[in-house]
Amino acid sequence: MKTVKWGSLAIACLAQLLLAIDLTVLHLALPSLVTDLAPTATQQLWIGDMYGFALAGLLITMGNLGDRIGRKKLLLIGAVAFGAASALTAYAPNTELLIAARALLGVAGATIMPSTLSIIRNVFTDPAERTMAVGIWSGMGAAGFALGPIVGGLLLNHFWWGSVFLVNLPVMALVLVGGILVLPESRNPNPGRIDALSVLLSVAGVMAVVYALKTGVIDGFAGTVAVAAVGGMVVLALFAWRQVRLAEPLVDVRLFRHRAFSGAVGANLFAIFGMISLSLIIAQFLQLVLGWTPLQAGLASLPGGMAGMVGGVLAGRLVSWWGRNAVVALGLLLSAVSFLAYSRADLGTTFLSLLPAMLVGGIGIGFTFAVTNDTILASVPKERAGAAAAISETAFELGGSLGIAVLGSILSGAYRDNLRLPAGIPAQELPYVTDSLGGAVTVAASLPPEVAGPVTAAARTAFVEALQVTALATAGMLLVLSALALYTLRGVPKVIPEDVLAQAHS
Template identity: 40%
Template sequence: MIDPPMGNARAPLRAWFGLAVLMLPVLLAAMELSVLYFGMPNIESALHPSAAAEIWIIDIYGFCLAALLVTMGNLGDRIGRRGILLAGATVFGLASVLAASAPNSGILITARAFLGIGSAMLLPASLALISNLFSDSRSRSIAVGIWTAFFAGGAAAGPVIGGTLLYEFWWGSVFLINVPVVLILLVAAPFLLPEYREPYPGPLDIVSVGLFAAAVLPLIFALKRTAAEGLDPTTAGAALLGLGMLGGFIRRQRRLPTPLLDLSLFRRRKFAIAIAAASVGALSWSGLSYLTCTYRQSVLGCDVLDAALLGIPMAATVFASAVAGVRIGSRLGSTCTILLALGAAALGNLVLLATSADAGLTWFVAGSTIAGSGYGILFSFVSEAAVSAVPIYEAGAAAGISETSLELSSGIGISLLGSLASALFRRGGDFAPTLSETLERADGDATIIHSARTAFVSGMHIATLVGVGAVVATAVAIWVLTKKAGR
């Protein structure tokens, strides 16, 4: 049975309660992206993972999420958006319990993979259901802005919440906190959310599902390995495999009557520009967030709670600007708003260049807050573009595309910018692979400690400049293309 879209000229109160329920999975999935930024030292002490296992503990969540978002968005359109939302919540809750009780790194990696699968089921369905809850464009735009605010704000608040929990409890608490939220979602969703499935769905092409995953995973692996170790036969082979699979995937989508990924969406200028701008913004933001977590703890010497609290201004700004983003766009126009947002992101990152090994608290707060205002607006634009660019029965698939672009870009940002900063740090002296290891081995030697911190900050500054360059180049390209289109 398919319920009709809820809402009329003015959205009923039940729709807003439904939106409140949808914010629960969005917040959980977003927090999971960054909640371990402060948690790895605790996990290292408890589980003693290898260097390779540490990387997979962090990365496997984003890999599984990015590889399955498009598929799960399409699947939700076909079998029911509320149904796949509830199934995803169940997977996410069980995986959270498994992660919190993991006795070794292998079990933790497995649990993080299932968290990614659960999130891939939750995110597209939650965004697509907004189209069913709100039929009028004004209410829908407000709802999308709130959805984006919780997604972007949740990712920004992940380190804050994780750091606060780690200060009081053991490392498993950052996963166990998900369980009561999931239980509330499972109880409330059947009463407040409508079910919706596409009335005349085409078959879900399993070959396309496999091709997409086989393209995404090798390409991310190749990017990470190239940034960390340079180009070698293994990296080249993975890149060629990913590109070949991607080419096969694109060719297949062009031939299918009901493709897994509707490439025609990218011919819509607003959608394409929003995806491009938000993707580059996500790359810059994830690199900034990852590196500044290390900066606060290992350079400024903050404990985990103080380091977490310093992230509150940025998280609050991201949340507020995401809520206001759609309204700003309606007043200034999409192109001007996106350029303004990219400019704020670039400016905030440039302010961070004033940080040093000896001081920089004020510069960090100021720079991250300015950048956060730009990132929030960007992410609200890509979500609004995804929902408004397609008919209601394709909203899940479009949401999957937009979220995939953000997740892939976030993973690439951490991989490339984080690896670049680490490589430059190691070249700064006879240091251990990471700054925290170097400080432990320094045994209180002030000269080594200051030299290592200075080397890390130098690497962070260069990586930040690379991110700024990508943001500025994207802004220039959008401005030029828009000018040409207007002629």
């Protein structure tokens, strides 16, 4: 039995690690991909975002499908599909096929993500062991998020852009073979039928909201983006209304009436909100202010990711001492402290001076994700583990999109407000300079030296000041969330036994 449990955890963690790497590995491949395929600016956005759109939109459906047909079966199907889609993506001969292959990757990823977490929920029946296992799983996600740029950088130093997708094939082969040999099958014995209208509403609503959040940062929240945002929220409201009236809903929205469940989902959503902010800020600071290469910047993110893994592993032990609300509140507090440290960064800041904040923030995020994910899973009977895992993963995706939209807008707005440009910039180049630090550095490279130097200096100064504002805003949000976690998760048992769940859902 121990072999099955820990073997299942190893397979789930391997799949989680690869999916987390795949979320960030494309960023480094885009420049060479653009050179080879020459996509338009709009197509570049779709290449970057199509995976996330398909993934976010289908998580709820796939989590429920796993509960019905079997989590092992769905995970194995997803592993085969993910490997095939990775090969299609790597060898896509044109932009249109590349975008379609990225969509298939998202569909396959949506079958794998909730399956891994729901398998852990069903294999680890001892509550204390389950908390530890979920912590390890969460830590692998944090490690993969940090490893993505490193893996991409190492591959792109020696191979073409498609190599960042081909690396998925041997890993998914291991997941497939290990899953066949080790994973036990589990499913809901009385699943009921899947409501087709609910599936359509959930996919349409989530995809519309994610599209609006991601696109609004670049195009502004007007026109098509505003229609998508409002329409998506209306569709999600209709989805929630329908779930209350179904005997077998895709999502039991009544769960959100319970403080423990809604508090854990909310903390999850806003914790990734802060993590995306950190990635957004630090990557640009290291590359465009300190002048590091993408690979160097990727390596620099590794300590934070490893700290997140350590935090995830330690969280279970801390819960047994202090309780769930205290550990989540501590994790969010540590994250807030790290952002307060980032808010003191200036042009003279070095990587070594940022390292303590990275480590503290990583441990804090590890604490938070481990406990919130476990609380979400423990709030439902194991027969509905896939649906609960899908809610957790959807909150992750929405939080990431929300972080980019809100904090990206704060960063861009503060950059423009603090930008003091010298004379001599051609009028046609001015919009690029005022849009972002990256645009300013690119334009400066084509200007005469007597103008290029002051432009770069002004842009870097404005960016650092914008970084300080964004970091302070993030720290404030996390401090408020830390206090809310103490309240919303208070009274939740350190160990949540199955009989409590049976009573709660009877």
